[in-house]
Amino acid sequence: MSITINIWINEERLAKLQKAGLAEMAQEVLAGLKVLKVPCTEEQKDKVLKVFPTAKYDSATTRSIELLPREVKDKIFDKVVEKQSLDIMEDFLKDY
Amino acid sequence: MNHIGHGNKEIVERVIAPEEAARAIKGLTPVPVSNQIANEIIDIAYGFFTPLEGFMTRADVDRVCKEMRLANGVLWSIPIVFDMSSEEINEKGIKEGDKILLTFQNQPMAILEVEEIFAYDKQEMAQRVYGTTEEKHPGVARTYRYKDKFLGGKITLVNPPKINPPFEEFFFTPRQMRQKFAEKGWQRIVAHQTRNVPHTGHEWLMKGSWLQAHGELPVEKTITGVLVNAIIGEKRKGDYIDEAIVLCHDVLRKAGYFREDVHMTSITLWDMRYAGPREAVFHAILRTNLGLTHHMFGRDHAGVGTYYDPYDAHRIFDQIPEADLRIKPVRVLEWWYCPVCAEVTYSGLCGHIKERQNFSGTLIRSIIQDGVKPPRLIFRPEVFDLIMECAEKYGFGDAFVTDRYLKERNPVFVLPEMKY
The missing domain is CATH 3.40.50.620 (HUPs)
Structure with missing residues (x-):
């Protein structure tokens, strides 16, 4: 199981995905939630945790990076839409 | 009703009535305490920590760290300690056998009967209790924040807290x-x-x-x-x-x-x-x-x-x-x-x-x-x-x-x- 950042799809994000024709990119999980699972390498995970100290890596249960500030997740989301790909963390972290 | 707690000891409340409290605290040296200590005073005084009647002395701390037992052999896993700096102890002239007044929120809270003033290796405490000496472990960091001396002895609550809504x-x-x-x-x-x-x-x-x-x-x-x-x-x-x-x-x-x-x-x-x-x-x-x-x-x-x-x-x-x-x-x-x-x-x-x-x-x-x-x-x-x-x-x-x-x-x- 790889490390991910979960971008939960609220109404605003769903509208953007639909506009970009990317609605299919979101997976449905947990009885009806939509999520973009953005993959991270071990190194990228370490950098994310260093750059955003409020973030937490849930190693025990979900192997996901959670509690990133919403504006950071908005930026990650925008990058996914811009690149039309989930594989964006290397590019995203260049700015940090 | 059954009031037998941990260690098969009766749950005893160490709280004194207001009139007696006013007399008991007269002339005692006040020592302000942290949030953590204030919480633990309440826990000890009402019996949440039975059989503890106060903050641990060295023998308790040592055996808890090394064997997970109090000095009397009762199972216990976490040191419950009252820390104070040598400077503050000297400044206030506190010595073993004294009674001091622990204050919180600028109010009297409890009397501590100082049975022992001692030092303990904080790294040793961290390693034994948490299995690590890494400061990024929050329990270890808390241990390292303790001041250099510990005061062990019984406490008595003199001013019961008023719990605020919604708690x-x-x-x-x-x-x-x-x-x-x-x-x-x-x-x-x-x-x-x-x-x-x-x-x-x-x-x-x-x-x-x-x-x-x-x-x-x-x-x-x-x-x-x-x-x-x-x-x-x-x-x-x-x-x-x-x-x-x-x-x-x-x-x-x-x-x-x-x-x-x-x-x-x-x-x-x-x-x-x-x-x-x-x-x-x-x-x-x-x-x-x-x-x-x-x-x-x-x-x-x-x-x-x-x-x-x-x-x-x-x-x-x-x-x-x-x-x-x-x-x-x-x-x-x-x-x-x-x-x-x-x-x-x-x-x-x-x-x-x-x-x-x-x-x-x-x-x-x-x-x-x-x-x-x-x-x-x-x-x-x-x-x-x-x-x-x-x-x-x-x-x-x-x-x-x-x-x-x-x-x-x-x-x-x-x-x-x-x-x-």
Whole structure:
């Protein structure tokens, strides 16, 4: 199981995905939630945790990076839409 | 009524009446204490920490660290210490045999009979208790923050705290708690330890452990209960606010997810040490004193990061002779969401391993922070709505701890004004 950042799809994000024709990119999980699972390498995970100290890596249960500030997740989301790909963390972290 | 607590010792309240208190504190040297110490004074004075009657002396600390026992041989896992700097001790002229007045919120709180002033190697304490000396472990960091000396001795509460709303209806001393259980007719009570707003994984942990604790008992009458015991203590930015944790647990019963006669919410004042297995033993002791018969332990109980194996807190009970604890551990695996079963289900029963979808309190916090309302199968709508209400009412617009909440929140308790 790889490390991910979960971008939960609220109404605003769903509208953007639909506009970009990317609605299919979101997976449905947990009885009806939509999520973009953005993959991270071990190194990228370490950098994310260093750059955003409020973030937490849930190693025990979900192997996901959670509690990133919403504006950071908005930026990650925008990058996914811009690149039309989930594989964006290397590019995203260049700015940090 | 049975008031026998941990170590087969009677639960004794070390609290004196106001008139006697005013006389007793006259002329004593005042020493202000931290939030942690103030919480622990309350815990000791009301018997939450039975058989402790005060802060530990060196012999207790040493044996707790090395053998997980008090000097008298009773099982105990976490040092309960009162720290003070050598400078302050010298400045105030405190010596063994003195009585000093511990103050909090600028009010008298308790008398400490200074039996011993001692030093202890903090690295040794950290290694023994937490299994590491790394400062990034929050319990280790707390240990390193202790000042260079410890004062051991009995304490007596002279100014009982007034618990503020909304917590006042959830605070029960061990004696009051036992009275409550007697009124409810509960013969078995299983503890759910929490620092979290409940999602349905927690709800099912409680329901599952209720079934395990109830076991062979007859079913026509409710004689088994679940006690949610929320730990209220030091908060970190990003945690749920305390008010949301307590009220959201309580709403599970009010909204009918638990029957009125099987569920109760309560609080205990304690700064989590994140000591994993050792903290599990401490929680078992604490809840023994509250009168519980069973304690549920889930995955990674009181753990942090990767310092402990997820089931270390289960295994430690294998090393403890049954006679040393008056409470039974209820060991449980996690509950997950299974899209094939289309329900939240027990990982020890569900065979859809590949399809399983784990969720955690942290994951749910992330969902909420992203502005998404989780489905009712994962998170009850009444809990979600109450979080939002708590954010407005207690959290300055935020359900999670912010700098403003840390500075301006209404304290959990206040000490009434008292002349000294």
